[in-house]
Amino acid sequence: MSISVENIVYIYGEGTPYETVALNGVSLEIADGEFVGLIGHTGSGKSTLVQHLNGLLKPKSGRVFVGGAEIGAKGAKPVEIRKKIGFLFQYPEYQLFEETVYKDIAFGPTNLGLSKEETDERVRESMAVVGLDFDAFAQRSPFDLSGGQKRKAVIAGVIAMRPEVLILDEPTAGLDPRSQRDVLEMLERIKADRRVIVILISHNMGDVARVADRVVVLEKGRVALSGSPAEVFAHEEFLDSIGLGLPPVTELMRRLRLGGVDVEGSPLDVDEAEELLDRYLREAAAR
Template sequence: MSIKIENLTHIYMPGSPFEKRALDEVSIDIQDGEFVALIGHTGSGKSTLIQHINGLLKPSSGKIIIDNVDITGDKVKLSDIRKKVGLVFQYPEYQLFEETIEKDIAFGPKNLGLDEAEISKRVIKAMNMVGLDYESYKDKSPFDLSGGQKRRVAIAGVVAMEPKVLILDEPTAGLDPKGRDEILDKIKDLRKEYNMTIILVSHSMEDVAKVATRILVMHQGKCILDGTPKEVFKEVEVLEKVGLAVPQVTYLAKKLKQKGFNISEDIFTIEEAKYEILKLLKGANNND
């Protein structure tokens, strides 16, 4: 499902001494099935932008067209939009409230008015997709789980509604490295299985490099960079100027290049670094 954002501006507390322009004439097109990462410092406009896409905020000016419908129009039923655009907030485990995992995940589909058979089918599928075995976990309390498992339950609750667009706000925040990798792998699986358009908000360049096909960089309410990971991470000076960075392995590759090693500087993930360094070592051994 496509998303077209045209000249979107949002001003908090207009006309007051606390007036703040959170979004400033933002225009972005997101195509059906894209995996887009949204990065930027706190206060850059990321959260404000995603809340507009879900219809939680109304713009000061501009348009948001989702699936050829302008959701900023007066007669639009935002409840219909939210069935298509699922939003998983940061630390979503704090929004869990039912006594069992099954009931918590079933809450959204029930509100869609689905019959019990369809609800059960969706719950089982969503749980399996996020790596929670249905029979093992369905009757457990969500409050007895680890942080990473709670995060999976919260994501499954949105996925069970089968939205066309899934927005995830810092889904790996606060998790250990193993938990981060597991959540990111599950998000990639979700995109394949449901053919979703995914928008991932993140502070982590490493996370973004692993999963995104496109990166949008926000700064002071504007989108200042838009491209593939390779295109965006080449703009080291621009990123550092706005308080961001490229993945750590990219800095390592650049240092090795400066030391005279024949290594690509277009390295953004651990897997790419491993491949390039092994190639270097093999080359050195062959020369011996």
């Protein structure tokens, strides 16, 4: 399973005074099992791009292939493609509606026409993936859960459909630090499985640097940068100029350096920064 986006163009409100080119020739290849962080400021085209992957939007020109099948081609069944793509929108807890966590997660598989046994298996499996203990949570009301637990319950509902692509739009926004860490650890587990493509849309550069194999930067409807977190976050001035920025720890080290602390390197996590500063202080003491 892979995704191929070939030179797509999308225009909102074409022919009206509000005409806006949202995507202006985007090409992107995503390999099987890859974890992609998609970043860009509000209005850069991130949501428009991912809505092309399950055919919610049709490009004005260009083509989109998911698992070899062209989206929107004659004879292509949108339903078949949507089954492969799991979508988690912003603030997904508003989508919870059942009496129990179990029923909420079972809703999708039941609608696929799966038997009770198969549905049960999928509910258990997806709760394990997101890290919600079955005995503790299955019979609870989703509305009594904490913010982080609610997010996990919704994500479990998406995973229960066994999608081949998981698209997550700001899954940690508005959560407290502990719940953010929980959701991030869940993403790392999903990544370690390598069973699905994950596309993570986020304004949190620290999260993206931590979990993504590859970071794709959208700006003005085009792919401006694409590479490993280290490669992409080395472009600090460019990222600054388009309203993004660096992961917090990378930014802190940059500010220490600007302040006159003579320390090399652009660490992407706190452990790495600790090592660099430890070495710096040892060398300073030896001098």
